[in-house]
Amino acid sequence: MAVQADLFASTKPSADWIAGVDEAGRGPLAGPVFAAAVILDPDRPIEGLDDSKKLSARRREALAVQIRERALAWAITQADVDTIDRLNILQATLLAMRQACDGLSRAPQLILVDGNRLPDGLPCPARAVIGGDALEPAISAASILAKTARDACCQDLHKQYPCYAFDQHKGYGTALHLARLLQHGPCPAHRRSFAPVRRLLQGVQE
Incomplete structure (x- = not known):
């Protein structure tokens, strides 16, 4: 499972380091399921964060650029098709979420996960938030990164299997x-x- 993460995260104190976590691609019949974790910087707010499904593709892409530039830390992971078929989609998703948290360059003090299930083995206290992608900015940011990464993957799949x-x-x-x-x-x-x-x-x- 590949991990894509920021390379130059801030070194400011971690009092406000809350990571939001979300996934994209649980329902499709093909392709990996993606997960992202984001620690936002309260000193560099990003306007317009929302559930990625409520945003246009163009808006999601623009926000994804800002998230990568302004977040204290972020990571994107994926569980491939073989992993999904071997574990089942729920367990593959939870695994990708945990690996996204592990991939953060700075350790969060609290993890907020969209939905009603928490992955095992998270590195700090965590809370599941139903509808969190529309309620918690850090989860919204994770939703956007996961969705844009999966959409890019689908474009690659189209090139391979038009x-x-x-x-x-x-x-x-x-x-x-x-x-x-x-x-x-x-x-x-x-x-x-x-x-x-x-x-x-x-x-x-x-």
Whole structure:
């Protein structure tokens, strides 16, 4: 699982070091699931942070640049398709979240995780926040980094497997994706453990 993280984080005291954590890509039929962890700098606020799903792609990309530039620390990780099929999507997501926290260049004092589940083995006290991507700025920032990273991955998947139109549906089980999946069969990027893909592999077509 690759870790992408900041290289030049601030060395200011850690009294306000709260990390927000979120994921992107639990539901799709293909591609990795991504997670991000972000410690925002209260002295360098970022306007417009929100749940990444509520933002346009252009706005997400612009905010992602600001987050990387202004955050005290950030990290992005992914759990690949083999890991998802081996562990299941929930456990793969929790693993990616934990690794994102471990990848931060500065240790947080508190971790806020979007949702109702916490990964095991976190490096400090943590709290699950339902709907946190719309409530906690640090989680919103993590949501944006995870989403933009996964969208970039889907663009790469489209270049590798253009017949599936990953650039349009981002791996989700849309009518277009299901039609292409039925037409071409699964590619190496598809999650074999997910029902629509598994049924095709078993020779069962709806």
